Amino acid sequence: MENERPLAIITGASTGIGYELAVLAAKGGHDLIIAADEPKIFDVAETLRGFGARVDVVETDLSTVSGNNHVYEAIQGRRIELLCANAGRGLGRSFLEQDFEAIRHVVETNVTGTLYLIHKIGNLMREQQSGKILITGSIAGFIPGTYQAVYNGTKALLDSFSIALRAELKGTGVTVTNLMPGPTDTEFFRRADLLDTKFAVSEKQAADEVARIGYEAVMRGEAQVVAGWKNKLQTVVAGLTPATLLAEQHRAQAAPGSGNGRSKSAAP
Ligand SMILES: NC(=O)c1ccc[n+]([C@@H]2O[C@H](COP(=O)([O-])OP(=O)(O)OC[C@H]3O[C@@H](n4cnc5c(N)ncnc54)[C@H](OP(=O)(O)O)[C@@H]3O)[C@@H](O)[C@H]2O)c1
Incomplete structure (x- = not known):
C-alpha cells in the first residue's frame, strides 16, 4: 500500500523498556505490532494509537513457538522495518531452589522464543533486503x-548471538543491534523475585532513557550499545576481571536479603 507507515514489531511492549521502545517507534511514524502475555497490552495499544499509529495487539506467551507464530501472523504481508526482540524475564535466588518450570520459562522466553521470532522475521527481512533488528x-x-x-x-547467549547474526547478515541490508542495559527501573525486579536484593535498592536508569539509547542505535544501524557510562565502565572492568571474582561480586548484589528488605523502586 502506498501511504503505509513503516511497520515495527515490539515484544514485551506492555511495560518497562519495551513500552518505551513502542512509544518511540509510534512517535517515529511507525505502525506497530505489540506483544505481551497479559491483558495490559490492550491499554498500551490505546495509548500508542494516540500517536497516530495503527496498532495490532498480540496477547500471547512468547516462550512458545505458537505464541511467536501469532506475532508473525499479525504481519499480514506487510514490509517490516523494525523488530525489537525485547521480551524477557529475570529469575533470582539460587539455582537449586528455583522452581524448574520458572527456569524453563526464562530460557524459553529469553532464548528459544526470541531466537525463533528473529529466525522467522530475519528471513522476511533478508527477502526484503532491508530491516533493522x-x-x-x-x-x-x-x-x-x-x-x-x-x-x-x-543474556550472555543473546549478547554473543546478536553480534554473530549481524556479521552473517552483512551486505544483505539487514542490521542487528544489541542493546545492553544495566539495572533499569522497571517491573523486572519484582517479577524476578529480586526485591530483597541490593540490585533492587540500587540506583537504576529510567526505562525511557534506556529505550532512547537503544532506539537511536538501531535506527543508526549500530552493532551494540551499552546504556549509560556507568554500565559501560562496568563492562570494561568485567572484561579484565576473573570470572570467579565477578561471580562473587554478583553474589553481593543478588543474594536474597542483601537489600535488607529496602526497595527503592520497582514497587509492585
Ligand atoms: N530492568 C533491568 O534492569 C534490565 C536490565 C538489562 C536487561 N533487561 C532486559 O530488558 C527487557 C525488558 O525488560 P524490562 O526491564 O522492561 O522488564 P518488564 O517491565 O518486566 O517488561 C518485560 C516485558 O516482557 C514481556 N514478557 C515477559 N515474558 C513474556 C512472555 N513469556 N510472553 C510474552 N511477553 C512476555 C512482559 O509482558 P507481560 O507483562 O504481559 O508479562 C513485559 O511486557 C528484558 O529482556 C530484560 O531481560 C532489563
Whole structure:
C-alpha cells in the first residue's frame, strides 16, 4: 500500500523498556505490532494509537513457538522495518531452589522464543533486503550471575548471538543491534523475585532513557550499545576481571536479603 507507515514489531511492549521502545517507534511514524502475555497490552495499544499509529495487539506467551507464530501472523504481508526482540524475564535466588518450570520459562522466553521470532522475521527481512533488528541483551551477559545464574546465561547467549547474526547478515541490508542495559527501573525486579536484593535498592536508569539509547542505535544501524557510562565502565572492568571474582561480586548484589528488605523502586 502506498501511504503505509513503516511497520515495527515490539515484544514485551506492555511495560518497562519495551513500552518505551513502542512509544518511540509510534512517535517515529511507525505502525506497530505489540506483544505481551497479559491483558495490559490492550491499554498500551490505546495509548500508542494516540500517536497516530495503527496498532495490532498480540496477547500471547512468547516462550512458545505458537505464541511467536501469532506475532508473525499479525504481519499480514506487510514490509517490516523494525523488530525489537525485547521480551524477557529475570529469575533470582539460587539455582537449586528455583522452581524448574520458572527456569524453563526464562530460557524459553529469553532464548528459544526470541531466537525463533528473529529466525522467522530475519528471513522476511533478508527477502526484503532491508530491516533493522534490536535485541535487548544485558550487561548481565558479561557476568556469571550468582543467584541469577540462568538469567545471566540467557543474556550472555543473546549478547554473543546478536553480534554473530549481524556479521552473517552483512551486505544483505539487514542490521542487528544489541542493546545492553544495566539495572533499569522497571517491573523486572519484582517479577524476578529480586526485591530483597541490593540490585533492587540500587540506583537504576529510567526505562525511557534506556529505550532512547537503544532506539537511536538501531535506527543508526549500530552493532551494540551499552546504556549509560556507568554500565559501560562496568563492562570494561568485567572484561579484565576473573570470572570467579565477578561471580562473587554478583553474589553481593543478588543474594536474597542483601537489600535488607529496602526497595527503592520497582514497587509492585
Ligand atoms: N530492568 C533491568 O534492569 C534490565 C536490565 C538489562 C536487561 N533487561 C532486559 O530488558 C527487557 C525488558 O525488560 P524490562 O526491564 O522492561 O522488564 P518488564 O517491565 O518486566 O517488561 C518485560 C516485558 O516482557 C514481556 N514478557 C515477559 N515474558 C513474556 C512472555 N513469556 N510472553 C510474552 N511477553 C512476555 C512482559 O509482558 P507481560 O507483562 O504481559 O508479562 C513485559 O511486557 C528484558 O529482556 C530484560 O531481560 C532489563
